[in-house]
Amino acid sequence: MKQIFAIGIGGTGAKCIEALVHLHACGLLADRDGNPARLGVFLVEPDQQSALLVRAQTAINRYGAMRRSVGRNSERFARAELRDYGQWSPLTTSTGAISLDQVFPKAVLRTQAPGVAALFDCLFPPEEQSADLEVGFRGRPPIGSAVMSRISLDKEAQVGQWQQMLGDIQTAAGSGEPPVIHLFGSVFGGTGASGVPTLGQLLKNWLKRQGLTSIQVQASLLLPYFDFEGVANDDTGVHAESRNFQLNTDAALQYLRTSGRACFDRVYLVGSDIKARYGFSIGGTSQSNAAHLVELLAALGVRHPGGSSGGYAHVLSRSEQQSVSWEDLPDDEEVGEGLARGARFAVAWRNNISREITDAQKVPMRSFVSGAPWAGHFFHPAGASASRGGRPGIRDKEQLTVQSAIDQYCDTFLQWLNQITSNLGSGFRQELMTASLLAPSDRFENNLSRVVLGKARPRRSEAADTVEAIKVRLDSLGMDEIPHRGMAGLADCLWAQVV
Amino acid sequence: MRNLQWILLAACVALGVLWIFLGQNWIFLNLFPGLLVGPGLRLDDYLQTGTSPAFVVFWAGCITALMIWIGVTWSSRPRSSAQTRQMQPMWWVAAILLAVFGWLCLGWFTVFQWQVSGTSPIEGAANNFYPLPAGGWMLLMGFVLLDVILLFWLPTLLASPRTYRLVVPGAVTLLGSR
Numbered sequence: 001m002k003q004i005f006a007i008g009i010g011g012t013g014a015k016c017i018e019a020l021v022h023l024h025a026c027g028l029l030a031d032r033d034g035n036p037a038r039l040g041v042f043l044v045e046p047d048q049q050s051a052l053l054v055r056a057q058t059a060i061n062r063y064g065a066m067r068r069s070v071g072r073n074s075e076r077f078a079r080a081e082l083r084d085y086g087q088w089s090p091l092t093t094s095t096g097a098i099s100l101d102q103v104f105p106k107a108v109l110r111t112q113a114p115g116v117a118a119l120f121d122c123l124f125p126p127e128e129q130s131a132d133l134e135v136g137f138r139g140r141p142p143i144g145s146a147v148m149s150r151i152s153l154d155k156e157a158q159v160g161q162w163q164q165m166l167g168d169i170q171t172a173a174g175s176g177e178p179p180v181i182h183l184f185g186s187v188f189g190g191t192g193a194s195g196v197p198t199l200g201q202l203l204k205n206w207l208k209r210q211g212l213t214s215i216q217v218q219a220s221l222l223l224p225y226f227d228f229e230g231v232a233n234d235d236t237g238v239h240a241e242s243r244n245f246q247l248n249t250d251a252a253l254q255y256l257r258t259s260g261r262a263c264f265d266r267v268y269l270v271g272s273d274i275k276a277r278y279g280f281s282i283g284g285t286s287q288s289n290a291a292h293l294v295e296l297l298a299a300l301g302v303r304h305p306g307g308s309s310g311g312y313a314h315v316l317s318r319s320e321q322q323s324v325s326w327e328d329l330p331d332d333e334e335v336g337e338g339l340a341r342g343a344r345f346a347v348a349w350r351n352n353i354s355r356e357i358t359d360a361q362k363v364p365m366r367s368f369v370s371g372a373p374w375a376g377h378f379f380h381p382a383g384a385s386a387s388r389g390g391r392p393g394i395r396d397k398e399q400l401t402v403q404s405a406i407d408q409y410c411d412t413f414l415q416w417l418n419q420i421t422s423n424l425g426s427g428f429r430q431e432l433m434t435a436s437l438l439a440p441s442d443r444f445e446n447n448l449s450r451v452v453l454g455k456a457r458p459r460r461s462e463a464a465d466t467v468e469a470i471k472v473r474l475d476s477l478g479m480d481e482i483p484h485r486g487m488a489g490l491a492d493c494l495w496a497q498v499v
Numbered sequence: 500m501r502n503l504q505w506i507l508l509a510a511c512v513a514l515g516v517l518w519i520f521l522g523q524n525w526i527f528l529n530l531f532p533g534l535l536v537g538p539g540l541r542l543d544d545y546l547q548t549g550t551s552p553a554f555v556v557f558w559a560g561c562i563t564a565l566m567i568w569i570g571v572t573w574s575s576r577p578r579s580s581a582q583t584r585q586m587q588p589m590w591w592v593a594a595i596l597l598a599v600f601g602w603l604c605l606g607w608f609t610v611f612q613w614q615v616s617g618t619s620p621i622e623g624a625a626n627n628f629y630p631l632p633a634g635g636w637m638l639l640m641g642f643v644l645l646d647v648i649l650l651f652w653l654p655t656l657l658a659s660p661r662t663y664r665l666v667v668p669g670a671v672t673l674l675g676s677r
Binding site for chain 1: 666
């Protein structure tokens with residue numbers, strides 16, 4: 001089994017992890033034989049209140065909850081294994097310090113190493129020294145580098161999340177296909193720009209010391225792809241400014257050119273000349289930047305067969321200046337089918353099938369089945385609460401828990417899809433999906449023909465591309481074509497039939 | 500609609516034709532002559548000019564209703580079970596209208612057409628209608644209900660397409676466990 005360890009650093013890194021989890025849910029992370037990979041995710045972020053971190057964690061938690069609730073009652077749906085190593089803040093190593101002058105106590109420095117104290121004053125102006133870092137590194141890579149470089153992986157490997165993840169990496173290295181460590185982060189902000197190369201280098205050195213040289217460390221580095229709308233006020237203090245993004249990027253790329261191989265075996269560089277516009281935020285709960293297509297592209301770097309293709313820095317471009325279509329995505333056939341399946345499933349499930357199940361709670365099962373013959377294959381037609389013939393009751397608490405878990409993940413996934421297809425930047429359009437259809441609706445959505453656009457849309461006439469047609473196909477499935485009954489079995493069959 | 504459903508629909512229609520044009524008349528003539536024969540009423544004549552045309556017109560009504568049902572359910576794309584179930588009262592309305600239509604057909608060919616034309620169906624008789632005994636009326640009206648079952652319920656049960664497969668009364672019991 002292929003094993004991937006993904007580390008998201010900073011807000012953008014967390015957003016890439018969110019994208020990666022959704023790709024994983026769509027079955028797009030697999031080994032050469034098509035078996036789902038095992039994905040481990042780890043979020044590194046000093047800003048523990050970050051809305052982006054919360055959102056990534058929500059996606060992780062909801063996918064995990066859905067997978068647990070489905071359990072072994074599925075052959076194709078939610079089969080991909082996800083291990084959550086949690087969140088970690090580089091500030092946790094410095095005994096409660098929340099500013100640079102607490103991380104490097106100046107009073108101590110002045111008495112014990114006056115030269116270093118002078119250098120510290122030279123490198124960091126007073127406002128940076130005293131800035132509260134609980135909202136992140138404020139778009140200043142030098143602050144992040146100073147904090148991150150104090151991390152000792154050997155020490156961290158003894159406790160907590162790092163211990164779990166590094167332990168799993170060691171175990172994975174000894175079994176079959178060598179695992180891949182993939183880091184995500186921006187090079188134009190604060191946390192990612194400082195954390196990705198630093199952690200990359202720390203990991204490479206640690207792997208070397210452990211004799212695990214077969215493990216590849218790679219990174220998706222995000223170049224500028226958004227700007228801030230609005231400006232900070234006088235009380236904001238040190239903060240990220242979009243005018244510094246290019247400068248930060250130049251510095252990061254220069255560093256990569258000279259020292260990149262010490263940090264990563266290969267890198268994937270993704271950005272956008274057409275910038276999305278986000279409202280200004282210093283960090284914390286107010287930093288709720290919508291998901292962006294660039295994060296999806298960054299996450300797709302994990303799929304790239306790096307080892308065999310050679311080269312260090314990988315980039316990609318689109319064929320048309322003002323639009324993006326499936327052809328612009330790497331490995332578009334497979335990625336298109338996977339995302340199309342996921343999007344169509346989420347719409348069909350959340351906006352129709354699940355609502356049907358909810359309505360079934362209000363009428364006798366026999367009456368419900370008279371209008372929904374497909375339901376009789378998965379649930380006991382008499383509505384008995386005790387399982388008979390492998391078919392549980394549609395009102396069983398356990399079944400409703402599964403429904404709720406799938407609903408919740410679908411909500412998260414639809415929100416993400418809606419954002420990546422609508423948050424594009426001025427004058428830019430996408431020909432991937434219809435954003436307006438990627439939202440929960442109580443209209444019993446039936447038409448699926450416009451959910452996915454272009455070449456990824458299933459080859460089926462528009463009139464026949466409906467949830468109703470899928471229900472008819474579900475109804476006509478033979479006994480041997482339905483491996484599992486109940487809610488999970490229904491989701492499993494829907495997953496197979498939806499494209 | 501699945502191939503099997505087309506076959507069943509065709510079989511039901513063919514069975515209906517045989518039933519209406521052959522089977523039913525044979526039953527009236529051989530099994531229930533006593534119930535149908537009234538004062539001065541010759542059963543042969545009545546079957547030829549009374550019940551047969553009435554049941555043929557009624558059969559045409561049933562076939563029309565069946566085709567409308569298949570057409571509507573074939574072309575509809577219901578979004579939900581509730582929307583599919585909205586056809587259940589429609590089915591009952593159709594079945595009741597068909598039964599009433601069948602009884603009216605019997606009434607027309609037995610009574611009303613002779614009243615309108617002012618002639619008597621029995622040569623030399625004074626009454627302008629077939630003098631069908633009460634037992635005969637009950638029998639024929641019962642056969643109308645039986646025909647609604649054979650010509651409308653059975654084919655709609657077996658051939659209702661797509662998500663309407665179980666919407667016909669009794670379908671969940673008879674076909675739901677498939």
